[in-house]
Amino acid sequence: MDKSVMTKSFSERAKDRLYEAWDAWKPGYADWVAWSNELYHPDAEMIAMSGDAPEVFSAYQSKMKGFRDAYDMEMGVIERCIVADGVTAHTYRMSMTPKGAGPEATVVIPVTEFNHFADAPRVRQADGRQAGTGDRGVSVMRIIDSQLHLGPGQIDTTLASMDALGIDSVLVDEFWARHPYGHPDFFEPGRRLPGGAWRSAFPTAETAALLHEDRFATVVRVDPDDDGLSWLVPALAAEPHVKALRVLPTWSEGAARAFAEGSCDRLFGLAADVGLPVFVYTPGRTALLRGYLRRFPALTVVIDHCGMPQPGLPVPSPSAEPGDGRTHPFDAVLSLAEHGNVALKWSHEQVVFGSEQYPFLGTRPHLRRALDAFGAERIMWAGDHTALPGLRWSEVLHAVRDNPELGAAERHAVLGGTAERILRWTPGAGAADGVDPA
Template sequence: MEITDAQLHLPRPWSTWAHGDESYPSLLTEVVLAQMDAAGVDAAVLVSLPGVAPAEWCGTAAVRHPDRLAVVLTLDEAAPDIAEQVARAHEEPGVLGLRINIAFPPDALERLRAGAYEKLLTAAEHHRMPVCVLAPGALPDIARVARAHPGLPLIIDHMGLNQPPLVRADAPPWRDLGSLLALAARPNVFVKLSGAPTLSDKPYPYPDIWPHLWRILDAFGVDRSMWATDQHRVLGRLHGFDPVPRYPGYHSYAQGLHYLLDRPELSEPEKTALLGGTARRIMGWTPAPSPATGSSV
């Protein structure tokens, strides 16, 4: 089974890098690949984020490692040429989709309601380019986007819920789950199960999150659900952010995989879909051909 993480950013190294800016992105790429190797993850989608995981860094990593890394871009929706930017992104090697962030800055939701994202969304729909959406607390507004753009694949990041450590979980943590489940009625909406263990009050394998995850899987099915970790946020090691001390939902990359991989109620085909098959199908990421192992002379 090939395992694909549908969301990573880029890691902040544990030690200070004193060898110049030019080599720094290469360091981050090597760190993320080493973390994937250690956890048993074959491939991952890097989500670009200005100041945290710059598009240039993510794109370079994907071009250098096309069999293991691909990119979702965060573009400036207010750019006058945003439609042209989306068209160019659609043609860039390794770029699978776009991301919009309705959680930040604080006025993003009002701007969504005022139509500030329409040019980006329309262009993405034209190219059938998936758009990942970070919008905790705003899922009814995303439902309106899904209705207005029925040909646009929309992927809900982090199950649409507030998650530690960068923001406080809701009280109770799954309070807004009903808003996510309502989106299952829209066939162009998909969901990332990213960061789910951060909402657990129990140790690995996090039994208290499963009643909620089963509701998500029942509503969306494995063909519209995708595993992801957002592990560098979980670890509190994002570039540009101060390190985050250990917190109750902190968990390792391997734990973030095996709580689902080892779940006995899920069949092998279901795990294959959740752990990469659905993400690759929806985002159009076909595995790179294996390199030739040799030739006869």
């Protein structure tokens, strides 16, 4: 056996086994029986077709023959998992469609299983140690929403929504109102400095992170014209809840020209020095990032909102990479993947790719192209539902979580693993050493 497996705790090995098995699930009855015999103990208990009463797996397996003859069945991803006292408890959803019927006839059934394992190599030499689960349990897949706008009075309701959806953590970009003083680059809360720059404030995000350090963290908007950058950036990096900086350098034509000429060099250099990644929103103008990626190879840059042009912005539609009928504007974004210090935030995809009806099927080919270019380890999901009127948080999450075209490893990386690594955000660990996305 692999020594690295032997050093894992029972809870880690059990979750690994579930995770791997779920990726290899078989829909046909005979294949499913062989698959399930490798995973489940005959005496495992589950609550599924029996309503609220548990039944042993051997009885459930026999009963499933009739169901599988009558229905096409698809098993959803594991949503929650707890390991305690040598037993795993996990939940998922099963979709059932009568044979020959259309998708409108599909019903979705929640399933809860309480399981101990058959003699599988990954877990048979359990060492009896168990991971602490806390009040909320341990998620097989840590889900991090890497952009959420938050304001006063919204912490408790946001937490309740997160718990309901199975979202473990969110990165808060505090946002109250737009354009104080009529300036397109200024977003409240914050204040205008004597030199004319804007310095953001983030009282709600900071409060949320102090009260719930594993659930909330902060990305701080920084004005590259702030005269205090030399002390501000290190001071922000010293705050455990500040995980990244954010800049919107092409929000006006003048700002875009300045960005092309290096207006963010000082900010990017300071961020690289302290190990803070920088989220950069340059809709339709990602080509302007290339020089920065070359000049600051130690800096992790995250391209916001797929890097694509968006309707309704105060800056005219893109001039840097408009597409010509033969190439797609997304091609320019994907071409930046050759730089190992850049990652992509998969967000606003419904708007920028023109697919705004759940489950946003038109976005899937673009996500696959992004995965092929960047790799899942350099793509992080953001719902940003607070900036997308008409779209529900649950919809933007499930569109990725339940995307059947994603492998399990890809899903884990996009929905949380990439953000966890780039933001150096491990639950209960406080500040950690930075890791770039290369």
